[in-house]
Amino acid sequence: MKRWNGWGEESVNSHLSPAAAAFVKHAIGPGIPARDASLEEVVTQVPPTRLPAHPLITSDPTERVRHARGQSLPDWIALRSGCLETFPDGVAYPESQSEVRDLIQYARTTGARMIPYGGGTSVVGHINPLPGDQPVLTVDLSRMSRLYSIDETNQLATFGAGVTGPHLEAQLRAYGYTLGHFPQSFEYSTLGGWIATRSSGQQSLGYGRIEQLFAGGRVETPSGELEVQPFPASATGMDLREIVLGSEGRLGIVTEATVRVTPLPEQEQFLVVFFPDWERGIAAVRRMLQMRLPLAMLRLSTPLETKTNLALAGHKHLLGAIEQVLALRGAGNNKCMLLMGIVGREAVVRLARKEALDIAGKLNGVSAGGILGAQWQKQRFRTPYLRNTLWSMGYAVDTVETAATWDHVPAIVEAVEAALRDGLAADDEQVYAYTHLSHLYRHGSGIYTTYLYRIASDPAETLHRWQVLKEAASQAIVMQHGTISHQHGVGTDHQHYLFAEKGELGLAAMRQLYASFDPQGIMNPGKLVV
Ligand SMILES: Cc1cc2nc3c(=O)[nH]c(=O)nc-3n(C[C@H](O)[C@H](O)[C@H](O)COP(=O)(O)OP(=O)(O)OC[C@H]3O[C@@H](n4cnc5c(N)ncnc54)[C@H](O)[C@@H]3O)c2cc1C
Numbered sequence: 001m002k003r004w005n006g007w008g009e010e011s012v013n014s015h016l017s018p019a020a021a022a023f024v025k026h027a028i029g030p031g032i033p034a035r036d037a038s039l040e041e042v043v044t045q046v047p048p049t050r051l052p053a054h055p056l057i058t059s060d061p062t063e064r065v066r067h068a069r070g071q072s073l074p075d076w077i078a079l080r081s082g083c084l085e086t087f088p089d090g091v092a093y094p095e096s097q098s099e100v101r102d103l104i105q106y107a108r109t110t111g112a113r114m115i116p117y118g119g120g121t122s123v124v125g126h127i128n129p130l131p132g133d134q135p136v137l138t139v140d141l142s143r144m145s146r147l148y149s150i151d152e153t154n155q156l157a158t159f160g161a162g163v164t165g166p167h168l169e170a171q172l173r174a175y176g177y178t179l180g181h182f183p184q185s186f187e188y189s190t191l192g193g194w195i196a197t198r199s200s201g202q203q204s205l206g207y208g209r210i211e212q213l214f215a216g217g218r219v220e221t222p223s224g225e226l227e228v229q230p231f232p233a234s235a236t237g238m239d240l241r242e243i244v245l246g247s248e249g250r251l252g253i254v255t256e257a258t259v260r261v262t263p264l265p266e267q268e269q270f271l272v273v274f275f276p277d278w279e280r281g282i283a284a285v286r287r288m289l290q291m292r293l294p295l296a297m298l299r300l301s302t303p304l305e306t307k308t309n310l311a312l313a314g315h316k317h318l319l320g321a322i323e324q325v326l327a328l329r330g331a332g333n334n335k336c337m338l339l340m341g342i343v344g345r346e347a348v349v350r351l352a353r354k355e356a357l358d359i360a361g362k363l364n365g366v367s368a369g370g371i372l373g374a375q376w377q378k379q380r381f382r383t384p385y386l387r388n389t390l391w392s393m394g395y396a397v398d399t400v401e402t403a404a405t406w407d408h409v410p411a412i413v414e415a416v417e418a419a420l421r422d423g424l425a426a427d428d429e430q431v432y433a434y435t436h437l438s439h440l441y442r443h444g445s446g447i448y449t450t451y452l453y454r455i456a457s458d459p460a461e462t463l464h465r466w467q468v469l470k471e472a473a474s475q476a477i478v479m480q481h482g483t484i485s486h487q488h489g490v491g492t493d494h495q496h497y498l499f500a501e502k503g504e505l506g507l508a509a510m511r512q513l514y515a516s517f518d519p520q521g522i523m524n525p526g527k528l529v530v
Contacts, residue, residue, distance in 0.1 A: 004039050004066050005079035006388045008187070014385035016312070016393070023311045024395060024452065028430040031394020034455055034462075037082025039065065045082070049089040050135035054106055056099055057090040057137065067091050067138045068129065070122035071185075072493060073398040073466050080391065081459035086129045088115065088138040095143045097255045100220045103139055104253070107522045108222055112137045115524050116249040118193030119164055121185040123399075124491030126197070126248055130526045139253060141192055147171040148256060156215055156230055157261045161192030161254040177261040180207030180296075180343075183487075187381050192254040197489035198246040200439050200446070202380065203341055206296025209439075209487075211245055213259050219244055221252030221517040230258045243513065248489055249524030250514045265343040269353065270297075270373030273338045273365040274331040278302055278410075280363040281336035282437075286406060287359050289442045294352045297341030298440045302413065305434035305450075306337040312386075313375070322368055329366045338365070339376060396455050396462060400473045402482035405444040409437065412447055412480040419472035420451045424465055429454060431469065439486060446486040449473070490528045498529065 001010050016024075025031070042065050049059035064087045069075035078084050089112070094100045107114050115127050117140045129136040141162030148158045150172075157177065159168060165186035172178055181201040183189055189199070194210045195217075201207065215230035228240045244254060275281035281300045288295060301309060310319050326335060340356060342349045357367055387397050400420075404412050413435050420433035432452045439446030451469065455462045474497050477484060484490070484497040499507065510529045515521070 002188070003388070005036065006076070006391070007071065007384045008388070012382075012385055014382060014389045016386065016389050020312045021393065023308075024390070024393070024432075027432040028395070028452055028454055031390075031454055032457065033392055033394045034080065034457060034459070036080045042079075042082045042084060045084065046087050051089045051112060051137060052110055054090075054092070054103075056092045056094060056103060058092075059090045061087075063091045064088050064138075067117055067120065067127070067140065070120050070125065070127050072123045072125055072491075073396060074125070074463060074493070075128065076387075076391070076396075077459050077463050077466070083459055086131055086136075088129050089135040091117075091138045091140055093140050093143045097218065097220060097225075100139070100253050100255050101225075103137070104220055104222055104522075107137060108520060110135070111520075111522075113522055113525055114139055114249075114253075116192065116196065116253045117141065118162060118190035118196070119185065119188035121189045121193065122197070122491060123488050124485070124493040126489060126491040126524075126527055128492065130492075141190065141253070141255075144255060145190075150175050150177070150261075154230075155261050155263075156258050158217075158256055158258040159191055161190065161195070161217070161257050163191050164188060165190075172261055173264065176264050178207075178264050179213060179259055179261055181210060181213055182380070184381065184384060191257050191259070195245055195254055195257055196248050198487065200487040202299075202438070203296040203343065204439050205298060206294070206341070206343055207262065208260075211241075214241055214245060215258045215260050216241065217244070217257035218255050219252045220255055222520060222522060223517050226252065226517070246489065246528075247514075248491065248528040250528050251517050252523060266346045267349045268296075268343045268377075269341070269349055269370060270377050271340045271342070271353070271357075271370055272368040272372040272376075273340065273357070273360045274306075274326050274368060275336045275338065275360070275363060275365045276330045276332070277334040278336050280365070281338055282406075282409070284360050284363040284365055285338065285437070285440055285445075287363075288356050289440055291355070291359070292442070293355050293359075294342075294344065294348055295340060295356060296343040297339070297438075299339040299436050299438045300440075301337045301339075301436040302434060303334045303336055304417075305436050306335055308432075308434050309337065322372075326366055326368070330364055331366050337372075339373060341373075390452065391455070394455055395452050396466070397450065397452050398466065398469075399448060399450050400470070400477070401446060401448045401486050401488060402477045402484065403439070403441075403444060403446045403486035404480070404482040408481045409445050409447060412477060412482045413449075415476040415480045416447070416449050416473050419476040420449065420469055423469040423472045424453060427465070429465065447482065492527060495528070495530065
């Protein structure tokens with residue numbers, strides 16, 4: 001069963017080697033684990049429902065707890081401490097578009113607020129019920145997960161929007177296709193959630209972000225059904241797909257989505273190259289991108305992230321040997337690890353690999369071959385489980401992410417890491433922060449910083465530390481010309497910084513747009529724009 005207050009399946013645990021645990025302790029001090037509230041304790045806090053009865057809605061308290069929060073760090077703090085305060089009044093599991101329509105009609109007549117719910121993996125407060133006088137209905141799309149049709153002529157597939165990553169890929173694989181959208185939350189996040197948050201998968205360089213993969217679909221809104229046709233391109237004014245993408249539940253409920261699929265690749269290779277320093281690593285990836293090499297993924301870690309990943313990976317003997325060879329070839333203490341994915345037809349993979357390694361070689365990159373890459377591929381969806389392990393040791397882990405044009409990238413990395421590293425100095429607490437570039441473009445890059453700090457015995461203090469760090473990192477992003485989110489969305493946590501990139505006129509246009517589909521304001525109010 002899925003954990004109610006952490007990541008992943010209850011039966012799956014990640015393990016931190018003693019050396020890795022010592023590394024974390026050395027970086028930020030000994031962790032002091034806090035006591036977790038039990039599910040039973042939290043269930044007793046759930047108030048009576050305010051929703052009138054409806055055959056599609058359950059007010060079962062356990063279901064309401066399980067849909068009360070997502071996966072942001074404030075959500076974790078609330079769930080682990082049992083201090084939730086708000087719960088949905090009910091949860092519905094519609095199985096068809098007409099049931100979704102029925103639920104929207106019910107909300108219109110009862111004044112209930114609706115929160116569309118995909119996999120609940122939001123990390124910015126998207127799915128949390130906000131305090132208020134109106135009852136809240138969470139609509140879980142998990143029963144709308146079928147492959148409705150596959151059109152091999154046009155390489156389009158239409159799914160129920162509640163389909164999760166593994167289920168979607170399994171249904172496509174039976175026909176020899178893939179969507180190629182692999183966010184790290186792949187195991188639980190859903191197609192509807194990806195669309196509603198403008199998600200980006202690990203191989204977005206090759207397959208595209210969800211913006212490129214989403215061809216059309218159906219959205220049930222309080223003003224009626226919006227149908228977006230899957231044209232390959234069109235010059236008919238505004239592209240309606242753009243209204244649906246990133247709508248965060250404000251527009252309506254995406255019930256089905258047509259996506260652009262690709263035949264399963266003949267080959268998939270993940271290689272690692274080490275560069276002697278960050279500057280040469282950046283120069284190499286920029287050259288690969290600007291020469292338009294057909295790569296599926298590039299992920300470049302800073303020297304600190306490289307060191308951290310190697311320390312946390314275990315495999316002391318293998319890594320020791322690799323490090324010795326690298327040092328001899330000029331990649332020493334400042335080395336940066338580049339993970340490179342190449343997928344496609346065998347001949348294309350061979351050519352892209354040769355070209356990429358040529359570019360890397362000219363910048364003193366040293367290829368470590370496929371061993372570390374294969375290890376990454378095997379573990380790629382296991383990393384989030386480490387959050388559970390670290391929490392139980394007394395450490396909180398969170399990430400901040402942005403994207404910027406290349407000229408701003410180095411300054412953002414420095415500013416965000418510094419803001420986090422020094423963020424708790426007043427409390428004499430250490431913060432450990434490290435970064436990689438992922439989701440790279442010819443014109444700039446996504447920037448992803450992970451940070452760890454110690455949880456306090458008082459959950460309010462743990463939350464306060466997070467607020468201080470989030471504010472410092474977000475201000476650094478905005479000041480250094482980054483977007484407040486490259487892939488996680490806005491929810492509640494990024495709202496405050498949205499003005500800096502949209503401006504008042506832009507925000508007013510967004511508000512009016514959502515109001516025209518939802519004049520009563522019943523769809524996920526308080527999220528994205530207020
Ligand atoms: C460990 C971890 C790793 C992550 N890695 C990535 C990553 O690599 N890339 C990335 O982009 N994100 C990542 N995320 C963030 C998150 O997984 C994405 O935002 C994801 O797209 C959310 O999908 P979901 O189905 O879980 O949506 P939910 O969390 O359930 O909902 C998110 C928002 O979408 C709306 N929504 C959901 N379904 C529908 C629908 N059918 N119709 C209308 N609105 C809907 C909700 O109302 C809400 O506003 C990660 C999160 C975690 C916890």
